[in-house]
Amino acid sequence: MATDTVGLVNGRLANNLDGAFPDLVRNLQHGVYSGVLRMVPSAADAEDVTQETFIRAYRALSEYEPARIRELNLRGWIWTIALNLCRNAARTRSRRPRTVELVRDAFDTAPGPDALAIEEADLDYWSQMLAKLPPAQRRAVVLRHVVGLTYDEIAVATRRPPGTVKADVHRGIKKLKEVLA
Amino acid sequence: MIEETLAGLATTAPETVEPQVLLATGHADGYVTQRGPTGNMFVAFNPRGISFVDLGDDAAAFEAYFVELFDRPVFRVTRLPARLAGALERALATNRLGNLSIDWSGMSEFQQTVLRKTAQILPGEVRPYSWIAKEIGNPGAVRAVGTALARNPVPVVVPCHRVVRNDGHLGNYFHGTKVKRAILEAEGLDVAALESLATRGIKLTGSDTTNIFCNPTCRDARRTTPKHTVEFRDEAQARAAGYRPCKHCRPEVAA
Numbered sequence: 168m169a170t171d172t173v174g175l176v177n178g179r180l181a182n183n184l185d186g187a188f189p190d191l192v193r194n195l196q197h198g199v200y201s202g203v204l205r206m207v208p209s210a211a212d213a214e215d216v217t218q219e220t221f222i223r224a225y226r227a228l229s230e231y232e233p234a235r236i237r238e239l240n241l242r243g244w245i246w247t248i249a250l251n252l253c254r255n256a257a258r259t260r261s262r263r264p265r266t267v268e269l270v271r272d273a274f275d276t277a278p279g280p281d282a283l284a285i286e287e288a289d290l291d292y293w294s295q296m297l298a299k300l301p302p303a304q305r306r307a308v309v310l311r312h313v314v315g316l317t318y319d320e321i322a323v324a325t326r327r328p329p330g331t332v333k334a335d336v337h338r339g340i341k342k343l344k345e346v347l348a
Numbered sequence: 349m350i351e352e353t354l355a356g357l358a359t360t361a362p363e364t365v366e367p368q369v370l371l372a373t374g375h376a377d378g379y380v381t382q383r384g385p386t387g388n389m390f391v392a393f394n395p396r397g398i399s400f401v402d403l404g405d406d407a408a409a410f411e412a413y414f415v416e417l418f419d420r421p422v423f424r425v426t427r428l429p430a431r432l433a434g435a436l437e438r439a440l441a442t443n444r445l446g447n448l449s450i451d452w453s454g455m456s457e458f459q460q461t462v463l464r465k466t467a468q469i470l471p472g473e474v475r476p477y478s479w480i481a482k483e484i485g486n487p488g489a490v491r492a493v494g495t496a497l498a499r500n501p502v503p504v505v506v507p508c509h510r511v512v513r514n515d516g517h518l519g520n521y522f523h524g525t526k527v528k529r530a531i532l533e534a535e536g537l538d539v540a541a542l543e544s545l546a547t548r549g550i551k552l553t554g555s556d557t558t559n560i561f562c563n564p565t566c567r568d569a570r571r572t573t574p575k576h577t578v579e580f581r582d583e584a585q586a587r588a589a590g591y592r593p594c595k596h597c598r599p600e601v602a603a
């Protein structure tokens with residue numbers, strides 16, 4: 168999504184957290200999921216991490232002063248939470264027990280077995296390719312090119328200087344090209 | 349180009365992510381269906397507690413109605429959170445709210461007070477609107493009590509069907525008087541007998557062995573055999589006959 172739309176959400180979050188939070192989830196969930204999917208062992212882990220990212224984001228935001236929310240680099244900040252959870256997911260693979268479980272019949276977008284198989288194969292292939300990169304480069308490449316974050320946002324997310332992030336992306340892409348050649 | 353291939357890896361989150369997040373953060377409610385007093389019952393909840401109860405079988409209609417009323421999404425879940433499930437079961441079995449959490453957030457202080465008082469009426473018994481008004485120390489607020497009960501978001505759980513018109517007739521219910529009658533009968537109330545009293549203008553009954561008068565559906569009144577039952581039109585008539593009010597159902601406040 169476009170950065171200026173995020174900026175708009177930022178102001179709305181500061182003024183009315185509960186009113187704006189559902190839109191934040193709606194707007195950022197696909198980017199977070201797309202990136203997380205390339206950093207955790209399975210699609211189920213990616214779903215869990217994505218959910219937990221937004222739940223933790225909400226808890227943190229409800230403690231923040233409006234001024235602090237207004238100044239947040241929102242996507243970068245959300246990704247600091249997501250990256251932490253990705254590290255934990257890889258380490259423990261423990262799934263967070265949910266208090267409620269949705270009746271899934273109500274959601275009809277579940278892919279058929281063929282689509283699922285293709286998706287899994289694709290996931291495995293790209294996970295293997297990306298796994299050949301050092302973690303910092305992999306994170307930077309995924310956040311820049313799969314998720315579409317700016318270098319500044321990635322710098323916030325990874326707590327590294329923008330210059331270093333830029334270098335990581337370039338080195339990562341170069342290495343992927345060699346691997347795929 | 350590798351960059352374009354990577355951009356093509358962007359996908360959409362599973363449809364369940366958004367509902368799960370909204371449920372966990374209190375921006376949407378979950379609901380289950382379970383057996384109610386006259387068939388199927390929908391029970392909605394959020395982190396604050398039970399938020400809405402409705403009778404019926406049409407889940408789509410229930411969801412649409414919920415969104416209209418509360419302006420937030422509602423999603424069907426497999427079961428209630430454990431802490432609510434246990435408390436709801438106990439509340440329905442014991443007819444006490446006990447430690448059951450109710451989402452009072454959309455209700456005025458007055459409506460909460462009315463509903464908490466209503467929750468104390470035992471199954472098989474009914475009380476008039478005026479009784480609630482006087483019990484909560486606001487005897488002039490009979491109409492407001494009626495409004496508060498008509499807007500009870502958690503019927504059955506808070507048994508607003510046990511509150512009847514001041515003349516003893518059943519009065520309105522959100523699913524119609526028919527449903528109100530069916531629920532009361534299922535609870536063991538003799539509705540025909542109650543209506544017969546109402547038609548004859550009888551608001552109180554007493555026992556000539558104890559000289560105590562009661563609301564006609566009070567547990568103690570129902571123990572009195574027909575031979576010893578005395579009927580009164582109002583409190584003054586009962587007092588004049590030398591009767592005192594029952595300490596359990598406190599009918600003097602209803603007269």
